[in-house]
Amino acid sequence: MITSSSNAQVKNVIQLNTKGKARSKQGLFVVEGIKMFREAPKDWISKVYIRESLYEEGSWKQELESVPHEVVADAVFRQMSDTMTPQGILTVLRQPHYEWKDIAGGDAPLLVVLEDLQDPGNLGTILRTSEGAGVDGILLSKGCVDIFNPKTIRSTMGSIYRMPFLYLDNMTKLMEKLKEEQICTYAAHLKGKNFYDQENYRGKTAFLIGNEGNGLSEELSEMSECLIRIPMAGKVESLNAAMACGILTYEASRQRRNA
Numbered sequence: 497m498i499t500s501s502s503n504a505q506v507k508n509v510i511q512l513n514t515k516g517k518a519r520s521k522q523g524l525f526v527v528e529g530i531k532m533f534r535e536a537p538k539d540w541i542s543k544v545y546i547r548e549s550l551y552e553e554g555s556w557k558q559e560l561e562s563v564p565h566e567v568v569a570d571a572v573f574r575q576m577s578d579t580m581t582p583q584g585i586l587t588v589l590r591q592p593h594y595e596w597k598d599i600a601g602g603d604a605p606l607l608v609v610l611e612d613l614q615d616p617g618n619l620g621t622i623l624r625t626s627e628g629a630g631v632d633g634i635l636l637s638k639g640c641v642d643i644f645n646p647k648t649i650r651s652t653m654g655s656i657y658r659m660p661f662l663y664l665d666n667m668t669k670l671m672e673k674l675k676e677e678q679i680c681t682y683a684a685h686l687k688g689k690n691f692y693d694q695e696n697y698r699g700k701t702a703f704l705i706g707n708e709g710n711g712l713s714e715e716l717s718e719m720s721e722c723l724i725r726i727p728m729a730g731k732v733e734s735l736n737a738a739m740a741c742g743i744l745t746y747e748a749s750r751q752r753r754n755a
Contacts, residue, residue, distance in 0.1 A: 497548065497567045501575050505566065509545065509588065513578045516642040523591045525644035527656075529583045535654045538563065540589040547573040550584035578646045591644060594660040599633025600677060606631050606748055607679065607702040608741060611667060611716055612639035615708055619643060620651020621738035622705075627655040629745035630752070634661040635670060635702075671719040674702055681720045683712050684740050686733070688725030695724055697748035698755050705737050 498506060511518040512526045519525050524542055527533070533544065544565040546556060551567045568576065576586060600607060608626055613619050619641055626634060640663070641648065649656055664670050674681055679700040684692075704720055706712030711734070717723065726735060726743055735743070 497569065498545075498572055499569045501572050503572070505543075505545075506568075506572060506576055509576045509586065512588065513576075513646050516645070519591070519642065519644050524588055525591055525649065526578070526646060527587050527589060527649055528577060528579055528585070528646075530585055532649075532654060533585050533587045535657055536587055536589060537657060540592065540657075542588045542590055544588075545573065545576060545586045547582070547584035579650075594633070594662055596662070596673075598660045599635065599662060600679065602632055604698065604700050604752075605633070605679065605702075606697070606745070606752075607633055607635060607674075608745065609635045609670070609674075609681070609702050609704045610640055610737075611637045611704065611712055612707040612710075613705070613737060614641055615737075616641050616645040616647035617651045618708065618736065618738045619645075620648040620653075620656075622741045623648075623652045623659045623661075624655040625738065625742040626745055627659050629742070629749045631659070631745055634659060636661060636663050637667050638663055638665050667716060668719070671716065675721075680722065682722050682724050682744070683717050683720035684726065684744060685712060685717055685720075685723040686725060687717075688723040690722075690724055691727050692724045692744055693747055695722060697751050701748055703741065703744045703748075705741050708737050 509526060512524055541563050544560060544563055545568050546565060547570050548567050549570050550556065574582060608631055643661060679702050681702045681704060683704040704712055704716060726740060
């Protein structure tokens with residue numbers, strides 16, 4: 497049992513929770529909580545850490561039998577945790593890797609393209625919402641927040657395990673690739689000619705969502721095939737990025753269900 501906060505494993509988990517470079521270098525990330533442990537693909541699991549008092553409850557000894565694990569003294573576990581009220585179980589996982597065919601390999605893929613999103617909660621909510629709406633994958637600019645940020649992971653509520661994604665170095669080349677694949681690109685934009693519910697999303701579709709403060713860049717806006725807007729009442733100019741993504745993807749989901 498780990499009883500000291502100076503233990504190398506404890507220090508490493510804290511690094512993985514706080515530093516994106518450590519996550520990237522080791523190819524690992526951390527999830528917390530019972531639900532996130534139980535939903536985790538078993539072949540992703542590197543190691544599980546469980547609080548001593550929780551380990552003594554119920555059937556945890558049997559449940560953890562098939563995975564590498566360490567029991568941690570309660571006081572030390574609190575230092576490892578990234579949450580205010582830890583449930584008592586923390587899982588270190590190998591980062592998944594996806595290819596283009598994992599995201600856009602279907603007959604009529606529904607994609608979300610994110611440019612320079614900065615808020616980890618927004619990104620996590622977009623993953624969760626996208627899974628619910630039937631999105632096939634997420635494409636992110638390299639300027640987006642780290643998808644393995646603990647705040648992002650918590651916001652996904654498990655969708656990180658099921659939603660394929662790719663970070664891309666060159667968004668111009670991505671737009672060219674989407675056009676080559678005949679995937680129609682719709683940019684959420686204040687200058688949109690039509691409202692979002694006036695377009696047809698039953699074919700190959702990609703929704704473009706921009707940075708929270710600046711919106712979509714002019715370059716990507718100009719390369720998009722269609723600018724669309726969400727109608728606004730009152731003095732509201734735009735919606736939260738995750739909310740906008742939800743409205744657009746669920747409209748596509750509605751159209752496809754009624755096709």
